Structures are given as structure tokens and as C-alpha cells.
Amino acid sequence: VKLHDLPTPAVVIDADRLQHNLTTMATAHPGASLRPHVKAHKCTELAAMQHAQGHHSFTCATPREVIGMAEAGWGDDLLLANEVLDPLRLSAMARAQQSARITIAVDSADTIDAAARAGLREVVVDVNVGLPRCGCRPDEAGHIADLARGRGLLVRGVMGYEGHLMMVDDREEHRTKVDDAIDRLLEAHEQVGGDVVSAGGTGTYHLHQLRRRVTEIQAGSYALMDTHYARLGHPFQQACFVIGTVVSATPKYAVADVGLKAMGMDHGNPSVETLDGNGADVWFLSDEHVTFVPHTGVAHVGDRIRVVPAHIDPTMAMHEVAWLVMGDQVIDRWPIDLRGW
Amino acid sequence: VKLHDLPTPAVVIDADRLQHNLTTMATAHPGASLRPHVKAHKCTELAAMQHAQGHHSFTCATPREVIGMAEAGWGDDLLLANEVLDPLRLSAMARAQQSARITIAVDSADTIDAAARAGLREVVVDVNVGLPRCGCRPDEAGHIADLARGRGLLVRGVMGYEGHLMMVDDREEHRTKVDDAIDRLLEAHEQVGGDVVSAGGTGTYHLHQLRRRVTEIQAGSYALMDTHYARLGHPFQQACFVIGTVVSATPKYAVADVGLKAMGMDHGNPSVETLDGNGADVWFLSDEHVTFVPHTGVAHVGDRIRVVPAHIDPTMAMHEVAWLVMGDQVIDRWPIDLRGW
Numbered sequence: 156v157k158l159h160d161l162p163t164p165a166v167v168i169d170a171d172r173l174q175h176n177l178t179t180m181a182t183a184h185p186g187a188s189l190r191p192h193v194k195a196h197k198c199t200e201l202a203a204m205q206h207a208q209g210h211h212s213f214t215c216a217t218p219r220e221v222i223g224m225a226e227a228g229w230g231d232d233l234l235l236a237n238e239v240l241d242p243l244r245l246s247a248m249a250r251a252q253q254s255a256r257i258t259i260a261v262d263s264a265d266t267i268d269a270a271a272r273a274g275l276r277e278v279v280v281d282v283n284v285g286l287p288r289c290g291c292r293p294d295e296a297g298h299i300a301d302l303a304r305g306r307g308l309l310v311r312g313v314m315g316y317e318g319h320l321m322m323v324d325d326r327e328e329h330r331t332k333v334d335d336a337i338d339r340l341l342e343a344h345e346q347v348g349g350d351v352v353s354a355g356g357t358g359t360y361h362l363h364q365l366r367r368r369v370t371e372i373q374a375g376s377y378a379l380m381d382t383h384y385a386r387l388g389h390p391f392q393q394a395c396f397v398i399g400t401v402v403s404a405t406p407k408y409a410v411a412d413v414g415l416k417a418m419g420m421d422h423g424n425p426s427v428e429t430l431d432g433n434g435a436d437v438w439f440l441s442d443e444h445v446t447f448v449p450h451t452g453v454a455h456v457g458d459r460i461r462v463v464p465a466h467i468d469p470t471m472a473m474h475e476v477a478w479l480v481m482g483d484q485v486i487d488r489w490p491i492d493l494r495g496w
Numbered sequence: 497v498k499l500h501d502l503p504t505p506a507v508v509i510d511a512d513r514l515q516h517n518l519t520t521m522a523t524a525h526p527g528a529s530l531r532p533h534v535k536a537h538k539c540t541e542l543a544a545m546q547h548a549q550g551h552h553s554f555t556c557a558t559p560r561e562v563i564g565m566a567e568a569g570w571g572d573d574l575l576l577a578n579e580v581l582d583p584l585r586l587s588a589m590a591r592a593q594q595s596a597r598i599t600i601a602v603d604s605a606d607t608i609d610a611a612a613r614a615g616l617r618e619v620v621v622d623v624n625v626g627l628p629r630c631g632c633r634p635d636e637a638g639h640i641a642d643l644a645r646g647r648g649l650l651v652r653g654v655m656g657y658e659g660h661l662m663m664v665d666d667r668e669e670h671r672t673k674v675d676d677a678i679d680r681l682l683e684a685h686e687q688v689g690g691d692v693v694s695a696g697g698t699g700t701y702h703l704h705q706l707r708r709r710v711t712e713i714q715a716g717s718y719a720l721m722d723t724h725y726a727r728l729g730h731p732f733q734q735a736c737f738v739i740g741t742v743v744s745a746t747p748k749y750a751v752a753d754v755g756l757k758a759m760g761m762d763h764g765n766p767s768v769e770t771l772d773g774n775g776a777d778v779w780f781l782s783d784e785h786v787t788f789v790p791h792t793g794v795a796h797v798g799d800r801i802r803v804v805p806a807h808i809d810p811t812m813a814m815h816e817v818a819w820l821v822m823g824d825q826v827i828d829r830w831p832i833d834l835r836g837w
Contacts, residue, residue: 287749288751416810
């Protein structure tokens with residue numbers, strides 16, 4: 156099958172670029188010092204390639220990601236970096252402990268209680284390091300750890316996600332702010348104990364490489380990338396596109412079949428380029444269409460385009476399948492099998 | 497099952513409000529004068545309720561919506577209001593003609609050729625009435641119709657979507673602009689012929705009710721609604737919510753498990769309210785979370801919230817199932833079975 160034969164909209168992954176990204180990150184953070192986040196791709200076949208790079212521990216954002224990874228055989232060490240209260244999903248993860256090692260984040264008495272009742276065995280204390288989302292205060296972390304141990308849970312350490320610091324432009328400011336955030340995490344870790352100090356993402360992986368103050372980073376987007384992370388100028392290549400077909404064209408603009416139901420829109424519009432690499436002005440996306448003007452002039456009905464996501468994570472979650480390609484040859488079909496909750 | 501027992505994030509449809517919306521629209525546009533657009537809900541069970549209101553013709557945006565509606569038995573008269581070139585999907589729709597009447601929009605020689613080759617039988621000419629998307633110029637419509645007839649296709653009439661005019665605030669300006677757009681469609685119809693003049697949406701249904709210049713309108717969002725269409729002050733009620741659970745809370749803000757993978761974000765942030773109807777300030781959404789501050793003060797871990805979509809169509813497309821509720825009683829489970837392409 157050729158790229159041109161795929162039904163569109165089609166998520167396409169460039170095998171060479173993916174391999175480049177995986178190798179680049181594995182060089183910076185080899186083995187267990189990277190805990191790849193599967194929420195960015197939701198695809199066990201892609202996780203298998205990360206496993207082959209030597210990363211045997213994974214980060215997940217939902218119970219379904221955890222259970223899907225366990226069922227696929229990649230359950231050596233799964234961290235659910237999220238708080239869950241739902242007893243049915245917690246119990247399903249507890250059952251998956253028969254074949255997988257599962258650790259869940261907790262940040263309150265309620266989340267500890269829910270995990271313990273369901274029969275989960277291991278937790279990390281989620282610490283707020285500045286992003287207003289989940290996580291306890293650093294000075295509460297010791298108390299949370301004590302509560303967890305009091306319920307018979309093994310406390311493996313701490314995690315904290317400096318998500319508010321992925322996009323700081325000034326290098327010195329970026330380093331200082333991330334250092335401050337990790338200071339908070341290490342302050343918590345002193346009270347909590349355990350082997351795990353988990354943090355970081357694609358936007359800060361290089362700072363953690365410089366100063367190994369955390370034991371592992373949770374990067375996910377580096378594998379496929381998007382236009383948002385591309386602005387940082389890191390050595391990762393855009394490896395994922397949504398291929399569209401021009402279904403209507405005028406001398407002034409063209410319309411292709413990649414709409415906002417095929418594209419995560421929270422980071423704004425995607426970019427559009429022709430298959431030979433020329434850019435385009437994107438006018439707007441509606442449910443099933445993108446209206447655009449190629450820089451090189453008129454597009455024709457039947458032409459194919461590449462749409463580059465502004466945010467890879469929600470884009471992958473909208474599709475059932477990704478096609479692995481080399482050049483214009485389709486070499487594999489990967490189900491996006493970790494969707495949903 | 498009670499509302500409080502549903503695993504979250506959960507799409508919930510209020511049965512009474514849905515019924516109110518369906519009845520209100522069926523009074524304004526009874527029977528065949530409404531061709532409900534299934535792209536807004538992607539749910540054959542909801543289409544069944546629209547069918548029970550007396551609407552036996554439906555609008556679709558994707559081949560999968562067409563085929564799913566045919567398989568569910570609602571294939572009396574399905575219009576794919578979109579251009580398609582993919583031969584496999586066109587052939588699949590042609591096969592579905594054994595049990596369903598299927599009409600597809602065309603706006604070019606290429607789309608006519610693709611439809612004819614696949615064995616489709618009926619088309620409408622898609623006319624651009626001002627929105628820069630699909631559709632031929634009004635003065636080309638006669639030629640397009642001739643091309644279609646030359647390929648043995650039955651031309652049922654014209655369609656044109658005044659999507660750029662859904663949100664005009666000034667009433668007089670709104671009426672005038674919609675009249676001008678429909679002038680363009682009727683100019684095309686004079687050249688094309690046929691029984692069908694299809695246009696309109698939830699934002700313009702009342703103008704088409706006043707002046708019956710089109711034979712049918714294609715509204716979809718009216719059934720479930722969103723905060724965007726709610727601004728128009730039409731007599732439709734918000735019938736769809738995504739229920740979330742507070743998984744982490746501080747004295748300053750709370751975090752619930754409804755993130756941007758559960759919520760169409762192209763129209764901006766959703767609204768958040770407590771189950772007793774009080775509002776909240778929404779700070780931001782990330783992949784799996786919304787961070788918010790309830791107007792009535794602190795939220796607690798385990799509290800449930802309602803998240804009201806800013807755009808219903810992509811929100812429905814992100815979920816596998818919707819739960820029908822009356823009060824806090826869950827009365828049915830509806831698969832969102834028309835997702836994908």
C-alpha cells in the first residue's frame with residue numbers, strides 16, 4: 156500500500172523520524188531514566204518500540220492505558236501519574252497486578268483510601284511543584300506518605316510535573332525555574348523516602364539531563380512531536396502527520412478533509428503543507444474540513460496534504476489507527492488501542 | 497444506576513430536555529422540512545428519537561455516518577452533505593443503497609466522476625452561499641448538474657450551508673444576510689432544478705421558519721446544544737453535559753477528570769457548574785483535567801460537576817457512549833456509534 160492509497164483523514168507516522176526521536180531521547184535518558192508517557196500516542200505498538208530502546212517502565216494517564224499496556228505485555232513497571240477515585244477502574248487495575256507492576260499517584264486521604272480498598276499495592280506521592288493541578292503541597296507529602304503506609308501501601312517515592320515550565324523561552328530563566336520546581340519535589344522526597352523521583356517532560360528533558368536530580372523523566376511528545384513543542388528547537392523531528400485529501404478547490408482557496416474532529420484544537424490551528432513540503436496559510440477548520448491557501452498557488456481536487464498537529468496528544472486520541480510509513484510506502488498499521496478511560 | 501455511579505468522564509443526556517428540544521424543533525419544522533444532521537450527536541439511538549418525531553430524512557457528514565444510519569434502519573433518505581473522493585467509501589455507500597436511499601453532494605467534475613464510478617445514483621449540487629468551504633459558484637451550478645446528469649446521476653436539487661451566518665447578533669442584519677445567501681442558492685436552483693433546496697442550521701432555523709424559501713433545513717446542534725449556540729437565546733435547552741469527578745482539591749482551586757481529550761476545544765473552554773447548578777471559573781484544561789474555582793467556594797475530592805461543552809459536535813465524537821438520564825436516574829446507555837470516517 157502506498158501513502159496515496161490511504162483513506163483520509165489518515166494518521167501517518169514516519170518510521171525514520173520516529174526512530175531518530177527514540178534514539179535521540181534514549182541517548183539523553185537511557186533505560187530506566189526515561190519512563191515514556193503513553194498518553195502522547197496511546198499506541199502499544201509504539202510503546203513496543205520504546206521498550207526495544209531499553210525503556211521498560213512507562214507512564215500512563217488513565218486506567219485504560221495501564222490495563223492496555225499490561226495486556227500488551229509491557230507491564231514491567233507502569234505508573235499511573237494521575238489520581239483516580241473510581242472503584243471499578245481501580246479494581247480492574249488491581250486485577251492487572253497479576254501480570255504487571257502497577258503504581259498509582261496519590262495526593263490525598265481519599266485517593267489513598269480508594270487505592271487501598273481496591274487492592275492496589277504501590278503508590279507515589281504526587282507533589283504540586285507549581286502547576287495548579289493535582290499534587291499535594293511539598294510540606295504535606297510526608298503526611299500523605301504516612302497515611303499511605305498506614306493503609307499497607309508501599310510508597311515508592313514522589314512525582315511532580317512542572318507542566319507550567321515546558322515553554323520558557325529564556326534558557327537561564329528556564330533552568331532556574333525548573334531547578335526551583337525540583338527543589339520543591341526534593342523537599343517532599345526527603346520526607347517521603349523511596350527510590351523514585353519522577354518528573355519532567357519533552358520541554359524540560361535537556362535540563363534534567365544536565366542535572367540528574369530526578370531519577371526518571373516522563374516525556375511522551377518527543378516520539379511524534381507537534382508544532383507547539385517544535386518551537387523549542389529540540390533535536391526531535393516531526394514524525395506524525397494527518398494526511399488529507401483536497402475535496403473542493405477554487406482559485407482562491409482549497410478545502411481538505413481534515414477537520415477539527417481529526418485534530419486537537421486546544422493549542423490552536425494546525426499547520427498545513429503540501430506533500431513536497433511547501434507551506435500554506437490555514438484559514439479555519441470546521442468539523443470535517445480545513446480551508447487553506449497553499450503558498451505555491453492553486454491546489455487541485457484530489458491533491459494530498461499533510462496537516463501537522465499543534466498538539467499531538469488529543470490528535471492521536473481522535474483516531475482509531477496510525478499508519479507507519481517509509482517514504483511513500485506504508486509498512487505497518489498500528490491500532491491506537493489505548494483510547495478512552 | 498444513579499448519575500453518581502457513572503464512571504467519569506461521562507457524557508450524560510437529560511431525557512426531558514432532549515425531548516423538549518426535539519418537540520420545539522419539530523413544531524417549527526415538522527416532518528420532511530427538517531433533515532436532522534447526525535454529525536452533531538453521532539448516535540443512532542438519538543436519531544431514532546428524531547425519526548419518531550416524524551423526521552425520516554437525515555443529513556450526514558461522513559460515509560460512516562451514512563452507512564451506520566442505513567444499518568440501523570434509518571435509511572429512508574440519507575444526504576451526505578459533503579464531498580467524497582475515496583473510492584472504497586463511495587463503493588460501501590453504493591452497496592448500502594440496497595436498503596437505503598443515499599444522496600451525495602457534488603461540486604466538481606471530480607466528485608461527480610467519483611460518485612458515478614462507485615455506483616451511487618443520486619446527488620445534490622453543493623452551492624457556495626458565502627462560507628469559504630465546499631460548494632460551486634451559483635453560476636456554475638447548472639453546468640455541474642448537467643455534468644452529473646451526463647453521467648447518469650439523478651440530480652435531486654441543491655444544498656448550501658450559510659455556516660458563516662449562524663451567529664449574527666443584530667436580528668435585521670441576520671435576516672438580510674441569510675436572505676442574500678438563500679438568494680444565491682435559489683439562483684443556482686433555477687438552473688439545476690429538482691425538488692430539494694436544503695440549507696440552514698440551528699443558528700438560522702427561525703429565519704427559515706419565517707420565510708419558507710428552502711424545502712428543508714439541516715439543523716443538528718439543537719438536540720443537545722452547547723454554550724456557543726446558547727448565546728443566541730433560542731428556545732433550546734442544554735441537554736448534554738460531561739459529568740466529572742473532583743480528583744484533587746485545594747482551598748484555592750479544584751481539579752476534575754474532564755480534560756481536553758473529553759471536550760471539543762475549538763470554540764474555547766467549556767463551562768463548569770456544580771450539580772446544584774452553581775457556576776465556576778474555569779482556569780484551564782489539560783489532557784485529562786479541568787482546573788476550576790466554584791463560585792460557591794471550596795470543592796471536595798469526590799464531588800461531581802457538570803461540564804458544558806462549548807462545541808457539542810467534536811465533544812460527542814470523543815466519547816464511546818452517552819448515558820440518558822431523568823433527574824439522577826440513568827435510564828439508558830446509548831453507544832455513540834457513528835464516530836470516525
